[in-house]
Amino acid sequence: MSEVADSGRSDLAGLSRQERLEQLRRRMAAVPARGESVAARPVPQPAEDQGRPQPAGSAGILPVPPALASLLPRGGLTRGSVVSVSGAGSLLLGLLASVTEAGGHAAVIGLPRLGLLAATEMGAELGRLALIPDPGQDPVEVAAVLLDGLDLVVLGLGGLAVPPSRARAVVARARSKGSTLVVTDGHWDGAEVRLEARVCGYDGMGQGAELGRGRLRALRLAVSARGRSFQPRTTRLDLRPVRGRVEWTAETVRQPGVFPEAVSL
Template sequence: MGGTGLAADLAGLSRQERLEQLRRRMAAVPVRGEAVAARPERVPGVAEPPVLPVPEALAGLLPRGGLPRGSVVTVSGSGSLLVGLLASVTGSGGHAAVIGHPRLGLLAAAEMGAELGRLAVIPDPGPDPVEVAAVLLDGLDLVVLGLAGAAVSPSRARAVVARARSKGSTLVVTGGRWSGAEIRLDAAVRGYDGLGGPAGCGRVRGLRLAVGAEGRSFRRRTACVGLRSRRGRVEWVSEAVELQRQSISESGVA
């Protein structure tokens, strides 16, 4: 379900026609869990895991080590956090959609391990992106909704939360006001690596993020993580592991 083609297909259609077009497109998307079922740890007939995976360096921030299925999560700050979540879900066999993010870094997602064949991108969902997200919750593991500064009324938010819960899907909301989210995640850039040349010149080899998480069932937790480019892939590394690697490198040990 390519983003540019879908946006063109939806242009000029009424609200009802847009929904019908989305439902037809959804019929062509693989059923949630198909790719995951082939993984060694999954046993046929066993219910899906209760959480969606996140980058390993962030798992300790969340009570169950991932994003709960059937919940709504808000994400703010550095876009690397959102891309990392998409990479973890699709790279583990899940299916995801991104609504209202025309500048989503697909290359960065692929470098973090995302399977782009399991990712639908809808950069321009039209006047009612919340309705589009509600439709997509029917068949995907993760739906990312960019609100572009809009506010969603509490009554409508509750209706979408109920839909996500009934479908076992997770909705991630960015760039707007949404009441009643179960978990709130944020990330801020704390520095870059690789700019040690004259006048701060050099190639960026990585960055450091401060990531925070809080929710209705747990108090705020924070972690410092690094994103490092290695052999064409971008890895999430916890601060403790990164310090250990720096120490080994400085000592000359291979």
């Protein structure tokens, strides 16, 4: 995985589009064996086997923080789908942490300011995470290449809107490869699920005359999910340290005199 991560260095910037793609394809050979992943990718079935019950472990779901599972119809991110994520960056970090902690491999494209410390505090395994902060002029093509070998690919669009015809081609590739594509910071037509997180409160920053002083001890989020196959859903969550790591929990009301650990979210 370290060689794939190296593809995010500035050496890609001086190459042509074809040269960048060739380098990425070569580095894909360094991705660890699929046996280390969260679950085996679905293998295309012969026509005569279509519709038959599949063996355990082929459900095709990537894990999410447990507190978010109730928002999604299948309790996680469906393999082969495209998910749009917007709002507070903690949501994206939580998805990356859940997948890599469970043994999956992920890549992040076009997000140079990704909070790796916060992701690690949520349980992310950085050895299973490839970073490509500067993908060049065609980040969508880079994402399409990486879908061939990873469980989760996160694509930062930098405010761009992807044409529907291009989006459909990448969706088809994600579906055929059994990878999940998460898009953020832009518009992607036809995403199956749209997740949005909004910061709605803090804990530990003082009250009254002391408002804004102190150490951040918890971050409160309102997270909503919308999709083509289910009604909109919303939940409120706390991100707070529990025994040395940041956990996603159902929103709680702090009792007077009880002070949780400090957190660097």
